[in-house]
Amino acid sequence: MATSAYMNGRKKYGRPQAMLWADNPGRLESGAYIPNGFEVGYDDDDILDLTQLNQFIILSDHNRKELDFSFDRIEQRERMINGRMRSYHVADKLKLNVSWDMLPSRSFANDPNFSTTGATALAKDQKYTADGGAGGVDLLDWYKAHPGPFWVYLAYDKHSDFKAIGNQYGRLAQYNQVVEMYIADFSYAVVKRGTSNHDFWNISVSLEEV
Numbered sequence: 001m002a003t004s005a006y007m008n009g010r011k012k013y014g015r016p017q018a019m020l021w022a023d024n025p026g027r028l029e030s031g032a033y034i035p036n037g038f039e040v041g042y043d044d045d046d047i048l049d050l051t052q053l054n055q056f057i058i059l060s061d062h063n064r065k066e067l068d069f070s071f072d073r074i075e076q077r078e079r080m081i082n083g084r085m086r087s088y089h090v091a092d093k094l095k096l097n098v099s100w101d102m103l104p105s106r107s108f109a110n111d112p113n114f115s116t117t118g119a120t121a122l123a124k125d126q127k128y129t130a131d132g133g134a135g136g137v138d139l140l141d142w143y144k145a146h147p148g149p150f151w152v153y154l155a156y157d158k159h160s161d162f163k164a165i166g167n168q169y170g171r172l173a174q175y176n177q178v179v180e181m182y183i184a185d186f187s188y189a190v191v192k193r194g195t196s197n198h199d200f201w202n203i204s205v206s207l208e209e210v
Contacts, residue, residue: 001052002035009118010039010058012131015173018067019098020153021142022056025178031165032174033153040138043113057142060100060107060133067156068097072208094179096152099204102191104128106135106198128198136188136201149182149210181207 011017022035037055038044044053074090109126120132129135134142142150153175161176162168185206192200 001037002039002056003116004029004032004034006039006114006116006118007032007034010114010132016155016175017058017061017131017133018064018155019059020056020155020175021059021146022151022153024055025151025180026153028165031162031167031171033176033178035151035153039114040134041108041112041114043115057134057138058132059139060103060129060131060135062103062129062131062133063101064103065099065101067154070095070097094181094209096181096207097205098207099202100136101202102200103203104135104198105137105190105194105201107132107138109197135198136203139203139205140186140188143183143186143205146183149180152179152181152207153177154179180210182210184208 007016020035022037024036026033026035028034035056037052038047040054040057042053044050047053072093072095074093076088076090077085078088079085107127107129108120108122109128110122112120112122112132114120120127154177155175157172158176159168159171162171165171183205185204188201188203190199191202194200
């Protein structure tokens with residue numbers, strides 16, 4: 001099961017990767033959002049409940065472009081007889097566009113077999129994404145396996161989401177927002193075929209809140 005120690009072991013820098021995709025909304029552990037189950041690529045030799053496997057992937061920040069947010073405001077607008085506009089607001093739904101340039105098609109040379117600390121026994125030169133996050137094939141496989149919604153964990157400075165938890169300005173190193181979304185559009189291009197055992201892809205993904 002993913003833990004705070006595991007998540008800390010899977011990040012290379014002081015902050016987690018900007019996005020994580022999961023089949024569940026996870027839980028709060030020590031004030032941080034942690035997905036339930038095990039990551040794709042976890043060493044499963046000792047796992048009895050196989051339904052807990054492949055529950056999430058950590059996306060890479062390797063050559064990632066900006067997180068482009070927008071909102072779809074659901075409302076009914078009607079102009080009154082006196083000319084004043086009246087709006088019946090229902091909800092604001094999040095839209096997110098993100099893309100990668102020259103993302104390696106795989107994050108590691110072989111199956112990483114992540115340990116309980118998030119580490120892998122593979123040598124440094126066998127890690128192709130800068131932070132060990134998901135490669136192009138991992139993203140494509142997730143897209144194919146998820147025609148419906150899943151949970152998107154986001155890590156950026158949105159401290160207001162922690163007001164109810166406390167210490168809202170000290171949460172930069174955690175996932176601060178979890179949104180149920182689905183992939184509205186997914187496209188990729190194989191830009192360069194590598195001479196070893198991986199290629200380089202350009203990937204573009206559009207997500208919409210359910």
